[in-house]
Amino acid sequence: MAEGMEMSYFDLRVVHDYFDRALREEDNVDIKDYLEAYNELYKFFQLMGTVFSFVSLDLKQKIEILQNLIEKDENNYCSIKTMIEYEKKNNLLQKKDFVTGSRTLLRLHRGLDFISEFLRQLSELSDSDNTSTSCQDAYNMTLAKHHSWIIRKAAVVAMYTMPSRAVLFKKVCGENIQKNIEILPKMLEVTAHIINRTHILYELHKLHNLA
Numbered sequence: 001m002a003e004g005m006e007m008s009y010f011d012l013r014v015v016h017d018y019f020d021r022a023l024r025e026e027d028n029v030d031i032k033d034y035l036e037a038y039n040e041l042y043k044f045f046q047l048m049g050t051v052f053s054f055v056s057l058d059l060k061q062k063i064e065i066l067q068n069l070i071e072k073d074e075n076n077y078c079s080i081k082t083m084i085e086y087e088k089k090n091n092l093l094q095k096k097d098f099v100t101g102s103r104t105l106l107r108l109h110r111g112l113d114f115i116s117e118f119l120r121q122l123s124e125l126s127d128s129d130n131t132s133t134s135c136q137d138a139y140n141m142t143l144a145k146h147h148s149w150i151i152r153k154a155a156v157v158a159m160y161t162m163p164s165r166a167v168l169f170k171k172v173c174g175e176n177i178q179k180n181i182e183i184l185p186k187m188l189e190v191t192a193h194i195i196n197r198t199h200i201l202y203e204l205h206k207l208h209n210l211a
């Protein structure tokens with residue numbers, strides 16, 4: 001987005017379509033499409049403002065790292081499978097001065113688990129319900145496991161300021177609230193496939209504990 005331009009609203013259809021495309025190769029995930037979907041999800045955090053500052057900056061940095069790796073070596077970084085195999089074969093996971101794509105995408109994978117769970121819980125709320133408890137629950141079930149005590153404390157405190165579901169959707173979706181609500185179940189379904197397939201690939205190569 002060019003400097004000075006107003007940010008467009010969040011569109012779950014974009015997330016759904018790119019994640020769906022990312023699954024076109026059986027038992028694999030296309031990284032370019034994955035990142036396109038994630039850029040739209042990142043927009044959600046930006047539109048929410050400082051409430052999600054504990055996670056949004058980190059996610060943006062991870063997206064940019066992977067985009068740079070793709071630009072330098074598209075063949076080896078075209079999918080999660082090729083990326084992991086390439087980095088393992090060349091001992092890059094142990095290289096001290098190299099920011100690996102496998103480690104970076106694992107952080108996004110954990111973040112996606114949080115986003116998906118939060119949106120799932122939002123789908124079950126009424127418009128007048130406050131979203132802070134759902135956000136805290138989603139965070140404690142997912143990302144909190146990988147954060148220090150200080151980050152966990154700051155994150156939970158920030159979530160106390162979360163608005164009602166109606167206000168939240170208005171803030172991030174503008175006038176397209178109904179369209180986003182209608183596509184949400186399908187978006188959650190395809191996101192679950194992305195999460196599951198990514199989990200299996202990391203499990204296969206025993207990389208879930210990358211530091």
